[in-house]
Amino acid sequence: MDSGNLAWSVAATALVLFMTPGVAFFYGGLVKAKSVVSMMMLSFGAMGLVGVLWILYGFNMSGISETDGWTFTFSGDPFADFALAGANSDTLVGATFGATFAIITVALISGAIADRAKFGAWMIFAGIWATVVYFPVAAWVWGAGGWIYNLGAAFGVDYSVIDYAGGTAVHINAGAAALALALVLGKRVGFQKGMHKPHNVPLVMLGAAILWFGWFGFNAGAEGTFGLLGTEDQAVGTIVINTLGATAAAIIGWIVVEKVKDGKATSVGAASGAVAGLVAITPACAALTPGWALLLGVITGAVCALSIELKWKLGYDDALDVVGIHLVGGLIGTIYLGFFATGTGLFTGGDATQLIMQVVAALAVLVYSFVVAYVIGFAIEKTIGFRVKNEDEIAGIDTVVHGEEGYALVD
Template identity: 50%
Template structure:
């Protein structure tokens, strides 16, 4: 058959509607990182709150600069060996035209790159939840720098870059089940196996200090995730983005309910932490699969992910790894579940005509999904563990034990999340002056 001829009139032209839609989606994804900071920040003890917030916020700074300098080029530049990309014109983003379109789409390159930047930012931030209470902030900042360079940028190219081996194989990952969630979850497991447990793990109570903060963070994540998922189709012309939007809501609701029911049966109560965690598990699982499954399939994905992730969070006590805020149990397990279920529930009526086992497509897509899932999991786990080991043996990854016990916020940031000294009355709120006031003030400060 003769090759098709693309006429100039058929070439994509800039769409102001899609451009505006994608800029809004980019802003929504950016909001997810502060949302994650609140989600994690509420789950730790009071003495670690600020450090947990900062471990997410610092990613906004570091990854943005790296993306401009070379990250976008490595992830989405011209393919080399199906493993990495490169485009010297994109270094520093200095040779990109204002109206230059992303190949095959109706949005500018600048819009595509800023949308993908927000994915690159939140992925290492996800890892931080597994390391709560015990990691030097300077070591964490250096880890982010090395990790996104050696792990995230190449994996993003494998999965989404033209010529990447997983992309060419036909692995389906609509919005980041492998590149974001499995990648971050496996990295978290690799690092915690190197740096070890928190002081008092399985002995001291380590309950969340602010469940309202957790729920606020979960709400922001849920809201931002519509941009994360629906925006990943890079347009709004054919209904696939709308399908993904619907499936995001449906799977998240199903996972939250499934987690709560499991929790009630297993532990006897419906908890707010369970509701928040179940919602995030559903969001994670539908991220790779939402463009391929029907809304009924999304319910199945959500229910399965909600139950399996709820079961998985307890594995850390059985196997003895200290995943502080259940990054492995939710993001790694949820990402694996959502990615593999495509092989069963893909309807052939969404983002492509690929059908899963339950729709008559056999197991062909399932094996492709397995290849993508376990390659990313293995690579991220091993390389992340090596990076953590090297940093631990050079600059040290952990704070001293005394600082961990006293509180990492004061040790690393010279601040505390809550100023309890001004909560009472007395000299702090009186007009008394002189020695009596000085003495009262010293008692309050103590």
């Protein structure tokens, strides 16, 4: 890696790491004032724990064997040399970049269990889920021997599943786990539409802005760090214009639906629309022309604005709409490529093969993540308990769980 790419890779890594505090702000503003510390600590806890696990063994688990798509290979004793001793700068920067993806994927899940989760139980879940779900799935999708990475060969074509930056490995993965935990922990006390309003809308907007800012590292960072598309400037240009365009269009799609449905376009809706657009363009940023990216954004913003209503109709308490934004948005962005991916989409020069591969990959990750997350969460709930007491939930869990208040007003 030349010095320019190396410098950009370090910068992109910092941008993506900054996204997890962005998630903390976004989620923190959406909960009630007496739960904001707890909510933000779920993200910061993930930063600490998953960062350590990635260095110990997660990076090696994501580098799947080229000869066996189901067996993980380790380059050394992870507890003796931390798996990365003696690696060169390129490898170490690449490993750090990958760590930021693992961290934010785990942090995203926490929004589904806002206001009612024990911090210690969450940390246990985060460590186990990262180990048995995220690390293997990252290997499936991006590892040279991963079965999803090589799905094209199984179909007899010279291309494969498109997931440039994490539609399956990050968003569908996290969204499916979020749905599982929402079912395990059950509904919040007084669960009904309009039960809580965001306690700090500016914090929500700040979090969304940080996410959009960092997402340019999320999407364009892989180009400089791993050289996935070669050295052509056009590849980077496509990625960054699509990251802007799809996100902007998703804001429009969301607030139009809000206006039609509820009579008002809200700032929280605009922020949520931006995040939904970012989710959808993640797998597709390098494989769409800008016009198709704009269409993807509008569709995703509108559909996600409608899909967040499902929890009230179906009765699962996804507190901060991780399912409605990340699972639904990830599915839309991943499957959309089957229709409009440049050169291989059903309507852009290809046939149904790309579409079938995208659906297979999306459903496989969804089912695997949901089932394993449900089993882990259920086991934790039935042993040490995952959910706080009802009276603590009603009072607000910051002081009970962390002994702190988000807003300490003094004379």
